[in-house]
Amino acid sequence: MKLQLSLAKITVLGALLLGASGCQTAKPTEDSMRERAQTVIGQPVTRIGNIRNDSTLTYYTAYTAAGEYNCELPSGAIIAVASMGIMTPPLSCLPKGASPIPYQ
Numbered sequence: 001m002k003l004q005l006s007l008a009k010i011t012v013l014g015a016l017l018l019g020a021s022g023c024q025t026a027k028p029t030e031d032s033m034r035e036r037a038q039t040v041i042g043q044p045v046t047r048i049g050n051i052r053n054d055s056t057l058t059y060y061t062a063y064t065a066a067g068e069y070n071c072e073l074p075s076g077a078i079i080a081v082a083s084m085g086i087m088t089p090p091l092s093c094l095p096k097g098a099s100p101i102p103y104q
Helices: 002-024 030-041 077-083
Strands: 045-053 057-064 067-074 092-095
Touching: 030 045, 030 057, 030 067, 030 092
Parallel strands: none
Antiparallel strands: 045 057, 057 067, 067 092
């Protein structure tokens, strides 16, 4: 009897976690990406383009009057479950052609 009760609790908990993460795994909206890129870059973003994603990151290009920036935003099921909607994952934007690894 205890095994059935434990199994029921685990099933309900798993369903709740999947339900909560399912709401957050959708691709970020273009407005959200534009707003966050403006905050990171410090300049108005005129448009967002070249949006693509894999299972853990959303990649896009932010266009400003000063030039283009390649941006990466953590996304996907792992981020949704890990953050549980409490925190916003950090956004990284670099000028087009810049290397993320500094020269030594």
